[in-house]
Amino acid sequence: MSNVNQVRISVENLSRNFQEVHPGLTKQEAMEESNRCLYCYDAPCITACPTGIDIPTFIKKIASGNVLGSAKTIMTANPIGASCARVCPTEELCEGACVLNHSTKPIMIGNLQRYATDWAIQNEQILFQPGKKNGKTVAIIGGGPAGLASARELGRLGYDVTIFEAEEKAGGLNTYGIVSFRLPKEISYWEVKQVESLHVRIRTNTRVGKDISVEAILENYDIVVLAIGMSSVPDIGVSGEDLAGVYDAIEFVKETKTKPISNQFLKKRVAVIGAGNTAIDGATCSVRLGAANVKVLYRRTIEEMTAYEFEYEFAKQDGVEFRWLTAPKRIIGDGQGHVKEIECIKMELGEPGEDGRRRPVPIEGSEFTLEVDAVIKAIGQSRYVDLIEEFALEHNGGVIKIDHNTFQTSNEKVFACGDVIFGKGQGEAMVVSAAQQGKETAHAIHKSLFHSVTETS
Amino acid sequence: MADLRINLAGIESPNPFWLASAPPTNSGYQVQRAFEAGWGGAVWKTLGDPILNVTSRFAAVSFNGQRVAGFNNIELITDRPLEVNLKEIYETKKRFPNHTIIASLMVEPSQEKWHEIVKKVEDVGVDGLELNFGCPHGMAERGMGSASGQVPELVEKQTYWAKEAAKTPVIVKLTPNITDITVTAEAAVKGGADAISMINTINSLAGVDIDSWNTIPHVGGIGAHGGYCGPAVKPIALHMVGECARNPRINIPISGIGGISNWKNAVEFLLMGATSVQVCTAAMHHGFRIVEDMIEGLDHYLDERGIASVMDLVGKSVEKYSNWGDLDLNYKVVAQINNDICINCNKCHIACEDTSHQCIDMLKDPSGNSLLKVREEDCVGCNLCAIVCPVDGAIDMIEIPSGLPPMTWNERQAALGVVSCESNK
Numbered sequence: 105m106s107n108v109n110q111v112r113i114s115v116e117n118l119s120r121n122f123q124e125v126h127p128g129l130t131k132q133e134a135m136e137e138s139n140r141c142l143y144c145y146d147a148p149c150i151t152a153c154p155t156g157i158d159i160p161t162f163i164k165k166i167a168s169g170n171v172l173g174s175a176k177t178i179m180t181a182n183p184i185g186a187s188c189a190r191v192c193p194t195e196e197l198c199e200g201a202c203v204l205n206h207s208t209k210p211i212m213i214g215n216l217q218r219y220a221t222d223w224a225i226q227n228e229q230i231l232f233q234p235g236k237k238n239g240k241t242v243a244i245i246g247g248g249p250a251g252l253a254s255a256r257e258l259g260r261l262g263y264d265v266t267i268f269e270a271e272e273k274a275g276g277l278n279t280y281g282i283v284s285f286r287l288p289k290e291i292s293y294w295e296v297k298q299v300e301s302l303h304v305r306i307r308t309n310t311r312v313g314k315d316i317s318v319e320a321i322l323e324n325y326d327i328v329v330l331a332i333g334m335s336s337v338p339d340i341g342v343s344g345e346d347l348a349g350v351y352d353a354i355e356f357v358k359e360t361k362t363k364p365i366s367n368q369f370l371k372k373r374v375a376v377i378g379a380g381n382t383a384i385d386g387a388t389c390s391v392r393l394g395a396a397n398v399k400v401l402y403r404r405t406i407e408e409m410t411a412y413e414f415e416y417e418f419a420k421q422d423g424v425e426f427r428w429l430t431a432p433k434r435i436i437g438d439g440q441g442h443v444k445e446i447e448c449i450k451m452e453l454g455e456p457g458e459d460g461r462r463r464p465v466p467i468e469g470s471e472f473t474l475e476v477d478a479v480i481k482a483i484g485q486s487r488y489v490d491l492i493e494e495f496a497l498e499h500n501g502g503v504i505k506i507d508h509n510t511f512q513t514s515n516e517k518v519f520a521c522g523d524v525i526f527g528k529g530q531g532e533a534m535v536v537s538a539a540q541q542g543k544e545t546a547h548a549i550h551k552s553l554f555h556s557v558t559e560t561s
Numbered sequence: 562m563a564d565l566r567i568n569l570a571g572i573e574s575p576n577p578f579w580l581a582s583a584p585p586t587n588s589g590y591q592v593q594r595a596f597e598a599g600w601g602g603a604v605w606k607t608l609g610d611p612i613l614n615v616t617s618r619f620a621a622v623s624f625n626g627q628r629v630a631g632f633n634n635i636e637l638i639t640d641r642p643l644e645v646n647l648k649e650i651y652e653t654k655k656r657f658p659n660h661t662i663i664a665s666l667m668v669e670p671s672q673e674k675w676h677e678i679v680k681k682v683e684d685v686g687v688d689g690l691e692l693n694f695g696c697p698h699g700m701a702e703r704g705m706g707s708a709s710g711q712v713p714e715l716v717e718k719q720t721y722w723a724k725e726a727a728k729t730p731v732i733v734k735l736t737p738n739i740t741d742i743t744v745t746a747e748a749a750v751k752g753g754a755d756a757i758s759m760i761n762t763i764n765s766l767a768g769v770d771i772d773s774w775n776t777i778p779h780v781g782g783i784g785a786h787g788g789y790c791g792p793a794v795k796p797i798a799l800h801m802v803g804e805c806a807r808n809p810r811i812n813i814p815i816s817g818i819g820g821i822s823n824w825k826n827a828v829e830f831l832l833m834g835a836t837s838v839q840v841c842t843a844a845m846h847h848g849f850r851i852v853e854d855m856i857e858g859l860d861h862y863l864d865e866r867g868i869a870s871v872m873d874l875v876g877k878s879v880e881k882y883s884n885w886g887d888l889d890l891n892y893k894v895v896a897q898i899n900n901d902i903c904i905n906c907n908k909c910h911i912a913c914e915d916t917s918h919q920c921i922d923m924l925k926d927p928s929g930n931s932l933l934k935v936r937e938e939d940c941v942g943c944n945l946c947a948i949v950c951p952v953d954g955a956i957d958m959i960e961i962p963s964g965l966p967p968m969t970w971n972e973r974q975a976a977l978g979v980v981s982c983e984s985n986k
């Protein structure tokens with residue numbers, strides 16, 4: 105496989121492939137870049153950031169040598185600001201709005217944000233103080249970006265906050281789902297630590313509905329925030345999905361973030377089904393595990409693909425091949441229970457469906473097979489419908505219904521934010537919007553209990 | 562959180578950051594916005610008459626694409642009637658009682674005029690007065706501003722007149738357009754000044770348009786010299802502050818002005834003896850909001866060092882600032898090039914080769930890679946290579962023992978029995 109990233113990818117030392125791809129800016133680069141920022145007034149980059157970080161100010165603080173102040177400016181607005189510096193589609197957000205797009209080239213806002221937060225991480229800074237206790241208790245179910253962001257704000261407002269997290273570590277998809285070479289888990293852990301420093305208790309290895317009952321939660325806390333995100337990748341609905349060698353992309357990525365890197369993909373041929381960011385992460389992970397050939401099969405075209413442009417570019421540089429208008433028909437085993445081939449069918453785009461996107465229609469008789477050693481399913485995520493129903497909340501196919509101003513569900517003491525309220529057909533869910541919703545949920549809770557919003561300072 | 566409050570000659574302020582008397586402090590609206598943004602004090606745009614001005618007032622100097630490296634102006638003092646300014650000072654002070662308002666004053670050199678204006682501004686509740694003996698243009702033509710600020714006797718006499726009437730502390734703002742600023746500073750002390758501030762702007766001509774042959778700026782095709790300020794003047798201002806701070810006869814507090822753009826610049830002025838700092842150009846370039854980083858940066862700086870109060874910084878570097886005759890002639894530094902960081906632009910080599918002491922060799926290592934090396938025995942430790950080097954950490958100036966005991970010029974001359982030519986101030 106010829107590819108540009110090949111130089112960076114080592115077949116001998118697979119673990120090296122999972123180290124962060126981009127080095128951070130050096131001090132000199134950060135100085136030069138931060139001094140290039142115009143420090144606009146009423147800057148469009150602030151509006152373009154879903155969490156509204158005061159970008160010109162944090163950049164000015166890097167330039168002045170007040171890096172601690174810079175990190176505070178970032179993290180005040182965005183409790184997940186260190187991760188976001190790495191995983192935000194900045195060219196669609198802040199950098200896309202930079203006024204310098206109209207004259208020279210935009211400021212590297214993401215990289216500068218990373219520079220400031222990396223500094224805070226390396227210097228072990230604790231940025232915020234807990235607020236004076238106000239006597240109210242909040243249970244947050246799920247310690248991903250949305251849960252952590254609301255916990256951070258509630259902690260600063262003086263709430264007694266407990267996060268219930270099913271996994272061994274908090275951080276949600278930032279810890280387990282986004283590949284290490286884009287987001288090392290240590291970054292996510294640091295954000296978790298910032299939240300813990302506000303006296304927020306995090307009960308890990310505790311799955312609500314299993315390790316603790318829904319009733320117990322509803323009874324023992326004044327307010328409940330549901331921030332459970334989405335669940336595993338659903339079945340594609342073709343035969344052979346149970347064969348060995350068929351993976352759920354999220355589980356697959358999680359393995360690379362939690363276990364020693366294995367060499368079972370070395371020289372293998374991999375097909376990834378889907379073309380969202382999860383598919384891209386599954387594909388690039390496979391390349392980095394030493395796979396000989398990785399193909400992304402997508403039943404629509406590049407136009408409908410939900411992966412971010414930078415992710416797509418990154419995958420192409422990794423040598424990933426894209427097969428558009430291609431859908432899996434069945435996965436064929438080798439007779440010993442292991443994947444051998446995948447049969448596909450060519451598609452064409454028909455009339456627009458419910459979500460407005462043109463619906464792919466199979467072209468009869470266009471079947472073909474590809475020889476593969478592994479199939480990675482990445483066609484989105486299913487929903488925790490059972491748990492939502494246990495909470496007796498109104499939902500639409502697992503998307504919890506909320507009042508968009510208050511983040512309140514059909515049960516007025518239960519609030520919901522993050523991927524769990526992420527509607528279908530809205531493109532890809534983002535860490536930064538989960539963080540913003542978490543923040544807004546906290547402010548809405550505070551308003552509902554105290555009828556006024558006290559600014560945290 | 563460190564204590565950022567200051568006390569300058571009895572004038573208290575929530576922090577050392579003041580806006581200098583200039584366009585940013587032209588009206589109550591502006592000063593109130595500044596206080597909201599966090600500025601600790603403001604020196605009101607100089608009051609006086611007559612009210613007149615020209616248009617096309619400012620010009621800036623860009624350096625290699627960096628805008629406003631220096632700033633030049635030909636504007637005069639306030640363009641608003643005294644009564645209006647007095648009313649707005651009163652209202653602003655009422656709304657912001659804890660913030661510092663200083664009235665900047667400039668009148669003809671007459672006793673009555675000084676008494677009259679001092680009384681008027683003190684009646685509306687200012688915290689102090691700043692006598693503007695500094696503006697280099699326009700007013701000087703009428704015997705005011707730097708015209709009086711360049712004559713020590715006039716400085717002393719007018720300070721004395723202002724002090725006769727003043728109940729609040731009097732700061733004398735000095736012009737840098739003079740050979741030795743300590744002379745006028747001393748005159749201010751003799752006149753009874755409670756503090757001095759410096760610098761006002763430096764005589765300048767921002768540029769000449771090489772197409773139209775007009776001056777920059779020009780007023781209808783004719784130009785006149787203006788006053789220079791902004792980042793470019795900082796070293797000059799810092800020197801003048803330092804000279805006054807270390808002069809035992811100038812034993813009054815200093816408000817430092819000139820090119821201060823961020824908290825680090827402010828720390829430098831504080832260390833060199835200023836108790837407060839005043840800012841004009843940086844605010845004009847970016848707006849009042851820059852003060853947030855100034856305050857926070859200073860606060861973090863103090864916290865990091867465990868310094869409880871900003872007042873503990875004031876003057877801490879003054880004793881390290883002396884005369885050339887006190888420098889150790891046997892102290893030796895040489896340049897050292899770190900080839901693992903060096904990017905081989907060879908700028909150090911050519912700088913040393915053409916304009917210093919020809920001691921950086923361009924070599925090849927055994928595998929043929931370029932390598933730069935300093936011949937230490939020929940290096941005079943001038944710093945030029947480190948100055949032109951574009952990469953942080955590629956050239957270090959390292960101290961090497963000279964093997965000789967410290968010996969200053971003055972000590973040497975004394976040992977030789979020669980009378981020192983250094984006039985010891």
Ligand SMILES: Cc1cc2nc3c(=O)[nH]c(=O)nc-3n(C[C@H](O)[C@H](O)[C@H](O)COP(=O)(O)OP(=O)(O)OC[C@H]3O[C@@H](n4cnc5c(N)ncnc54)[C@H](O)[C@@H]3O)c2cc1C
Binds near residue numbers: 249
């Ligand atoms: C592979 C992949 C790549 C992605 N790449 C990007 C990217 O580059 N940029 C970007 O902006 N976004 C990306 N996203 C999307 C982003 O990760 C999500 O939008 C974001 O993590 C949502 O945050 P959340 O807190 O709502 O949910 P999650 O991050 O999913 O967190 C939910 C948490 O709840 C816990 N939980 C669930 N059920 C229970 C229960 N019953 N009891 C207790 N705890 C429970 C889970 O263990 C988890 O920790 C990616 C997503 C995936 C899957």
Ligand SMILES: Cc1cc2nc3c(=O)[nH]c(=O)nc-3n(C[C@H](O)[C@H](O)[C@H](O)COP(=O)(O)O)c2cc1C
Binds near residue numbers: 582
């Ligand atoms: C446009 C302009 C007008 C000024 N007007 C006054 C003035 O009325 N009175 C005064 O004392 N200084 C005046 N100054 C000088 C400033 O107060 C200050 O001393 C000088 O600009 C140096 O500070 P800076 O480098 O921060 O600008 C003026 C400066 C500028 C740029």
Ligand code: SF4
Binds near residue numbers: 141144148
């Ligand atoms: S829009 Fe661009 S230049 Fe302006 S503040 Fe934002 S990053 Fe800086």
